[in-house]
Amino acid sequence: MARWKINLIVLWIGQFLVMSGMTMITPFLPLYIQDLGVHDAHQVAMWSGIIFAGNFVTSFLFQPLWGGLSDRYGRKVMLLRSGFGMAIVMTLMGFATSPWQLLALRIVNGVISGFMPAAVALMSTNTPKERIGFALGTLQSGGVAGSILGPFIGGLLAEWVGFRPIFYITGPLLFCASLLALFLIKENFDAAAAKKKPAISTMEGFKELKKTKQLPALYAVTFVIQFSMLSSMTLVPLFVQELHGNGSMLAFYAGLVSSITGFSNMIASPLLGRLSDRIGSVKILAICLVGAAVSFVPQALVTNIWQLFAARFMLGVFMGGMLPSVQTLISKFAPKGMESRAYSFNTSATSLGNMLGPIVGGVLSGWIHIQGLFIMAAVFLFANAIWVRKALFPGRSGTEENAGGTG
Template identity: 75%
Template sequence: MARWKINLIVLSIGQFLVMSAMTMVMPFLPLYIQELGVTDPHQVALWAGFIFAGNFVTAFFFQPLWGRLSDRYGRKVMLLRSAFGMAVIMTLMGFAQSPLQLLLLRILNGVISGFAPAAVALVSTNTPPEKKGFAMGILQSGGIAGSILGPFIGGLMAEWLGFRSIFYVTGTLLFLASMVALFLVHEKFDLAAAKAKTNITIVQGFRVLMKVKELPALYGVTFVMQFSMLAAMPLIPLFVQDLHGKGEMLAFYAGLVGSVTGLSNLFASPLLGRLSDRIGPVRILAVCLIGAGLCYIPQALVTNIWQLLAVRFMLGLFMGGMLPSVQTLISNFTPKGMESRAYGFNSSALSLGNMMGPITGGALSGVIGIRGIFIMSCMMLLANALWVRKTLINKAPSPEPEAERRT
């Protein structure tokens, strides 16, 4: 088997395990907080919000740092640092004796994060150009599968093993995945050449990358994509209740509506990634932005649960082509030797969307309602499509900036 295929398989499994570990606490987090001694419902909800968000807050600030170090010392080193670190921290969460300890561990988990951008950078720089879109789609599918199945696996394990055992099992699986990556993942990386370059700061690196005008557009796509997806997510169960009523299987339908987008995304990502290798990632990205934006209009007009499920499924198909296309284009436009930093800033845009989407959606829900939030998401995606058309359509990858050549 070709080396790039082995890297892709191992890192896709790693993406699945990492995203599963990040999301499997969602179904039982409030219950675990109660087990740690908090009984007041308001306090439980408050702690749950802080604990779940703590990981994304620190990840937003630290991703660019790990990207910078990854470009200097190698992507595999940073990938293993994150994977082994997460294995240890996840195991320690099972020993937490208070919500504060759990919050600090989640914050620390965000600090040492960086597996995803390191994996993307390694795959993008070690995969044949004609296979890059397909590889990004497969890698994206691994992460999406983990995000979808993580809460489901967490809920089952909570019933079978108890809350604390989940962290021990997850930590062990992450450690085993890290060992597999240690021995099977190989990277073509010229360490001497990387160290010979001037060691510019994060701010300097950001300024160099921002001179490549295509990159801000791609970061904007990442932010808008996550923002629009998550702005309505906390309100989906209430919307399902309005459509379905307080009858039987309400929780089932709410979960189905929440996961159907991820399921269609999972299947669409590798297919659209392969198609982008044939017709170009810019065309796939533009079509997916327009298609996803238009899918939000019928969501604001649905009158029953089945209509909502159908439209959310279609939305996931278009969403499946966005991130792989963005990742491929970042690789194409980024100056040589700065790929990990570019992906680090993209991960920060992703984390920012994860944070701001639910906050904004919750704040606006009392003013415009969830149907208004759907229209807002539509307008943001269509505006982003116009920006992509202006900055990316018919553009060749930019030459290496003068600032980078001097380094």
């Protein structure tokens, strides 16, 4: 088997385990906080929000630092640092005896995280150019599969073995995935040449990357995707209740509508990644941005559960083409030797969208309701499509085939 394919398989498993481990806590987090001695409903809700967000805050701040070190010392090193580190921290969460301890561990987890950007950077720099779209699309499907199945697996395990053993299971699984990466992943990286380059700070790195005007537009795509999805995510079950009523199967329909976007995303990512290798990532990104914007509009107009189901399925299809296209284009436009740093800022954009989306959505929902949030998401995606059009299609010299300064 070709080396890049072995890397892809191992990293897919790693992506799946990391994302499932990160999201496995979601269904029982409030219950675990109660188990830690907090029983007031308002206090439980407050602690749940703070603990859940703590990981994203530090991830947003520290990803560019790890990206710079990755470009200097290698992507595999950063991959192993993150994987083994998260395995230890995840296991320790099972020993927490207070919400403060759990919050501290979530913050530490965000600090040492970075498995996904390191995996993307490694794949993009160690895969034949004609197969990058397919490789990154497939890698994306692993993360999406983990984020879909993580809450489901976490809920089942909570029923079967209790809360704390879940952490004792997840930590060793992440450790095993890191061992696989240690022994099976091979990276072509010229450490001597990388160390000869002058070390630059995070801000200097950002200023250098900002000179390539395509990169800020691509970061904006990542932010808008996460912001648009999460601004209404927590309100979807209530919207399902509004459409379906309080009859039987409400919880099932709410879960189905919430997860269908992820399932269609997981299916579409490798297919659209393969198509982008044929017709170009810029075209796929442009089509998917407009398609996702259009898919949000009918969600504001639906009158029954199945219409919402269909609209969110189509949204997932277009979402499945956006992130792999962004990752492929970052590899094309990033200055040589700064690929990992470029991906790390993209991960920071993801974390920022994850933080601000639920907050802004929760605040605005009182005035514009979830239907207004759907329209807002459509407007943001259309505006982002225009920005991408201007940044990536300025003329023949600006197309991805003629992108200068690429890695």
